[in-house]
Every structure is written in structure tokens, then in C-alpha cells.
Amino acid sequence: MKSQVRCSVNGAACSFEVPPMARLLDVLREEANLTGTKEGCGEGECGACTVIMDGRIVNSCLVPALQADGSTITTIEGIAKGNVLHAVQAAFISHGGAQCGMCTPGMVIAAVDLLTRVVNPDENQIREGLAGNICRCTGYTKIFDAVREAARLLASTP
Amino acid sequence: MRGDAHAHTLVAPADLDSALALLADNKGHRVLAGGTDVMVAFERGLLRDARLISIWQLDELRGIATVGRHLTIGALTTYTDLIESSLVAEHAPTLAAAARDTAAVAIRNRGTIGGNIANASPAADLPPALLVHDCEVELRSASGARWVDYAGFHTGYKTTVMRPDELIVRVRVPLVDAPMRHFYRKVGTRRAQAISKVCISASVRRGHDVRIAFGSVAPTVVRARIVERELASALAAGLLSTEAVSRIVALGVAEARPIDDIRSTAEYRGRVTRNLLRECLMSFVA
Numbered sequence: 001m002k003s004q005v006r007c008s009v010n011g012a013a014c015s016f017e018v019p020p021m022a023r024l025l026d027v028l029r030e031e032a033n034l035t036g037t038k039e040g041c042g043e044g045e046c047g048a049c050t051v052i053m054d055g056r057i058v059n060s061c062l063v064p065a066l067q068a069d070g071s072t073i074t075t076i077e078g079i080a081k082g083n084v085l086h087a088v089q090a091a092f093i094s095h096g097g098a099q100c101g102m103c104t105p106g107m108v109i110a111a112v113d114l115l116t117r118v119v120n121p122d123e124n125q126i127r128e129g130l131a132g133n134i135c136r137c138t139g140y141t142k143i144f145d146a147v148r149e150a151a152r153l154l155a156s157t158p
Numbered sequence: 159m160r161g162d163a164h165a166h167t168l169v170a171p172a173d174l175d176s177a178l179a180l181l182a183d184n185k186g187h188r189v190l191a192g193g194t195d196v197m198v199a200f201e202r203g204l205l206r207d208a209r210l211i212s213i214w215q216l217d218e219l220r221g222i223a224t225v226g227r228h229l230t231i232g233a234l235t236t237y238t239d240l241i242e243s244s245l246v247a248e249h250a251p252t253l254a255a256a257a258r259d260t261a262a263v264a265i266r267n268r269g270t271i272g273g274n275i276a277n278a279s280p281a282a283d284l285p286p287a288l289l290v291h292d293c294e295v296e297l298r299s300a301s302g303a304r305w306v307d308y309a310g311f312h313t314g315y316k317t318t319v320m321r322p323d324e325l326i327v328r329v330r331v332p333l334v335d336a337p338m339r340h341f342y343r344k345v346g347t348r349r350a351q352a353i354s355k356v357c358i359s360a361s362v363r364r365g366h367d368v369r370i371a372f373g374s375v376a377p378t379v380v381r382a383r384i385v386e387r388e389l390a391s392a393l394a395a396g397l398l399s400t401e402a403v404s405r406i407v408a409l410g411v412a413e414a415r416p417i418d419d420i421r422s423t424a425e426y427r428g429r430v431t432r433n434l435l436r437e438c439l440m441s442f443v444a
Contacts, residue, residue, distance in 0.1 A: 001167050020168035021161075021200065021210065042160065043198045044265055045351055056238070056267040062197040063268070064190065066168050067214050110263065131350030132262025 005069045009034070010078030020066035024058075025049045027065050028075055036076035036105045040134070047133030050106035051075050057113045059132075076105035079112060087153035088112050088146070097146035099137035107133045111147045120151055161200040170212040174219065174298070174327070180211050182300035182323045187211045189325060191234060192268035194261075195277045219272070219327055222246060228330040233272025237261070237284075240271065249334045252359055255342040256287035262350045272326040275308075278316045278378075279353075281421070285312075285379040286359035287342055289371035291331040297324040305330075312378035338363045341438045344373070345430050346421075355422040356430040360438050366393035370438070374421075375414040375431055385410040389439065396444075403439040410435045 003020040006013070009032055016031045028034045028051065037060060040048030044059040051060045052074040079086045088111045091097065098104040107130065114121060114129030121129065126147050135143060168190065171177040180187055188207035190196045191214055199205040213219060219234040222243045229249040231240075240246050240257035247254050260266060260283040274284045275295060285308075293308040297320055308329070312318055320326070341360040346352030357373030368390040370382040388406045392398040416427030 001164070003168075019163035019166075020170075020212075021163040021166045023163070023197070042201045044194060044261075047262070047264060050264055057264045058268055059264045061201065062193045062265075064168055064193060064197065064212070066170055067190075067193070067212055069170070113263065128350075129263060132264050 003066055003069075005065045007068050007070065008072045010074055016065065018065045020064060022065040023061050024051070024053075024063035024065055024068050024073075025060040027068070028060060028073075034075050034077050038102055038105055040102065040106075045134070046103070047106040047110060048103055050109045050133065052109060052113065057110055074109075076109060079108060086112060086150075087157070088115065088150040091146040091149040091153060092143070095142050095146040095149055097138065097143045103133055103135045103137075107135065107143060111143075111150065114147070115151055115154060120155065121147070159203045161203050161205050166200075166205065166208055166210055168210040168212055170215050172215075174216055174325075175300075177211055177213055177216060178298060178300045178323070178325060181325060184322070185209055186322070189213055189276065191270045191273040192236065194265050194269040195273060213325070224249070224333060225330070227333055227335075229333055230328050230330040231271055232328050233270060233326045235271045237266035237269050237271075238263070241266070250287070250291050250331050251334075251338070252287040252290050252340040252342050252361055253284060253331075255340070256283050256344075256359065259283060259342070259344055259349070265351075271329060275311070275329070276318070276320070276326055278312055278318050280312075280315065280376060280378050281353050281355075281357070281374040282379065283344065283354065283357065283373070286357050286371040286373040288329065288331070289379060289381055290340065290359045290361040290369035292369070293329050293331050295326055296328050296330070297321075298327045299323040299325070303327075309381060315377035334363075336364045339442060341441050343434055343437065345434065353421060356416070356427050356434060358431075358434045358438050360442075362389075362393065362442055366390050368393065370410075372414055372431070375416040375427055382410055382413050384413045385435070389442070393442065398439070398443050400440075400443070403436060403443065406439060407432055407435045 005016045038048040040046035042061050044062045049060040110133050187209045190210045220232045237257040294305045339362045344354040344357035346354045354374050360370040368386045373379050392402045411432045414431045416424045418424050
């Protein structure tokens with residue numbers, strides 16, 4: 001059984017012919033060739049596969065393709081505007097918020113989502129916003145520093 | 159090993175009646191809402207149901223509103239919706255507290271109240287809160303609808319009063335019409351994401367109208383009826399002292415029936431139950 005799944009991915013109208021129970025994660029990586037979204041645990045614990053669907057972050061490993069039909073999706077490839085990095089991406093680089101890089105796409109998406117909802121998050125709000133994203137390299141401190149810096153950058157950009 | 163996407167069908171009916179018609183055809187359809195349980199089973203190769211029905215697109219199952227003397231909450235209401243609702247904060251504050259302590263943002267954006275009930279895990283986060291708010295659940299099928307008291311919804315480990323052709327469409331709790339104090343606390347491996355090892359929820363209305371519920375210490379979520387009775391009489395008599403708390407805690411520990419399983423041991427759960435219950439009862443000492 002295959003279904004037609006139409007959605008907007010990073011601003012582009014897309015159409016996929018996939019089994020309806022195919023995971024959105026696999027559709028993005030294998031059909032749309034957007035391999036920035038990573039697979040970690042495959043069961044919603046680690047956050048490596050986080051994408052934005054209709055304005056909310058989701059674990060794309062837990063979304064059956066059929067439920068993405070008609071939705072608007074932003075992956076890590078859609079976060080920068082052309083060659084201009086998002087403030088979160090710039091801050092992750094300047095603060096060493098990435099090491100192996102496996103968690104980074106999901107971590108950046110979760111941070112972008114947090115800063116969309118909370119303009120100037122405190123320590124607890126940052127921890128809460130990123131609680132669904134596991135990093136096994138950095139010890140999180142540099143990631144939290146990067147998010148604080150990104151909040152400052154965004155606040156100072158008109 | 160992950161399930162095979164080709165081995166399952168998934169359809170997305172356009173409206174509730176179409177979904178109920180599919181459930182009525184006796185072909186063993188499994189309902190898939192936000193996918194935070196079903197897709198985990200799929201990942202682990204444990205999803206046995208060949209036929210699935212998506213209900214995520216049924217907006218008629220969303221929405222939080224006051225209707226008469228109740229707050230009604232659509233089955234597809236997510237944890238995030240619960241957290242963001244001023245009506246839930248006012249009339250079901252324990253439920254809002256439970257939602258805030260569940261998983262993390264991405265899961266809270268997809269997990270639903272109906273799914274949390276239907277999945278029927280004794281370790282689920284919302285049910286202890288639903289129990290202390292005297293929740294009722296509306297089950298609908300192609301042949302009719304019925305409201306069932308949530309306190310009698312779970313009949314055993316992962317079993318419920320639902321028939322295979324029924325769908326949870328909404329829940330309701332009585333409006334808070336008098337001052338209410340509440341308590342919700344779960345203990346797990348970590349604050350975020352972890353499934354609870356022990357969970358306690360409580361509410362006290364009108365000074366001595368008491369509800370207390372346990373999660374993860376029995377085959378289902380359960381009301382702690384003995385603790386409720388003892389706490390109510392102590393509060394009514396104005397005698398909830400530290401000594402009374404110790405006596406009631408001992409009764410509560412005896413009332414819980416924790417087991418050893420993948421997440422914890424009966425011994426640890428017994429100890430945490432004692433400590434959480436003490437913290438809970440002390441919060442009601444004037």
C-alpha cells in the first residue's frame with residue numbers, strides 16, 4: 001500500500017509516493033534527500049530527528065508519513081536563510097556547541113523553537129526547552145551558552 | 159527490529175463518523191492519534207495490528223471548553239494544549255501539572271489525552287490527575303455514545319471497559335466551584351522524558367473533600383481509598399498533625415501494591431511511595 005503525501009518542506013511543495021506508515025524521518029532523508037535530520041534512538045527519546053511541523057517541533061521518527069499530508073515542515077536545511085546562518089546556528093559555532101554533530105540538527109531546531117516561544121529564556125527554560133534532545137559529547141554547558149548568546153543576538157537584531 | 163511499513167495499512171478518514179464506521183467493521187483496526195505509543199511499538203517491531211486508522215486529522219476531537227457544569231476536553235488535546243489552556247489551569251490544575259511533567263516539548267506536541275487513557279499504562283502521567291478531578295470519559299461508536307466514570311475505566315493491566323468499536327472522543331471534569339488545593343509529583347529516572355516509577359496526585363476541595371491517586375504501583379492507576387478516607391476525617395476534625403500524617407502514610411504504603419519490573423523494584427517503589435505520600439500529606443497540613 002502506498003499513499004500520496006503532499007506537504008511543504010522548507011518552503012517547497014513536495015509530493016511523495018510512500019507507504020502511509022513510512023516514518024516522516026525516512027521520507028525526509030531518503031525521498032527528499034534531506035539528510036541533515038538524524039536518526040538516534042528511533043523512539044522519541046533523543047530528539048536527533050526533531051523537525052518543525054505546522055509550527056510545533058515533533059520527533060519525525062514518530063510521525064507516520066500519512067499524518068504529514070497537508071502539513072508545513074521545516075528541517076535543519078530550512079533554518080538558515082540562504083548563506084546567512086540563523087542566530088542559533090551562529091552561536092553554536094562561536095560557542096563550540098557542537099562536537100560530533102549527531103544531536104546538533106535536532107538541538108538547533110529545538111533551540112529555534114524555544115526562542116520563538118520564549119524571547120529571553122532563563123536557565124530553567126533553556127533546560128526545559130532542550131530536555132528532549134540528548135547530547136553525548138558536550139556536557140550541554142556550551143550548548144546552553146550558545147542558546148543564551150542566540151537569544152542576545154536575536155534581541156539585538158531589529 | 160523495526161516493523162515493516164509495507165506490513166501495515168493506515169487510513170485517515172475525513173470525519174468522525176467515517177472513523178467510527180471503520181472501527182465497527184470488526185477487522186481489528188488500531189487507532190493512531192499522535193503516534194507517541196504506537197510508533198514506538200512499530201520501531202521495536204511489536205506493532206501487531208495490520209490495520210491502523212489515523213485520527214490526528216479529526217479536528218472535531220480537539221478543543222477545550224466549559225459546557226454546563228463541566229470542563230470538556232477533546233480526545234486529541236495534546237499535553238501542550240493542556241499546558242497552554244487557561245481553562246485547564248483554572249478547573250483542572252492537577253492535569254496541567256501532570257502535563258508539564260510529561261516527556262519533553264516534541265512529545266508533548268503530539269501525545270494526546272485520549273491516547274494516554276486508551277494506551278492504559280499504569281505508569282501513564284495524566285491518569286492519576288484525571289482520577290483526582292473525578293473525570294468521565296465519553297466513548298462513541300457507530301451505534302451510540304456513553305459516558306463512563308474514569309475511576310472504573312481500567313479493569314486490569316492494559317485492559318479497559320472500551321469495546322473494540324468504541325473511540326474515546328472527549329473527557330470532562332466538574333468545574334472547580336470551591337477552593338481547591340492539589341498535589342502532583344512523579345519520580346522517574348530523570349525529570350524529563352522518563353516514565354514514572356511512582357506517581358502521586360491529590361486534590362482537596364472544601365477543606366476536606368479528598369481525592370488521592372497512585373500511578374505505577376498497581377496493575378492500573380488507582381484511587382487510594384483508605385488514605386482518602388483517613389485524610390478526609392483528619393482534615394474535617396482539624397486534626398491533620400505530623401503524627402496523623404505518619405499514621406496515614408503507613409496505611410497508604412500498605413494500600414499500594416508495587417511490583418518489580420523493567421523500570422524499578424517493588425522495594426524502591428515502596429520507599430518512594432512512603433516519601434511521596436508524606437510530602438503530599440504534609441502539603442495539606444494547615
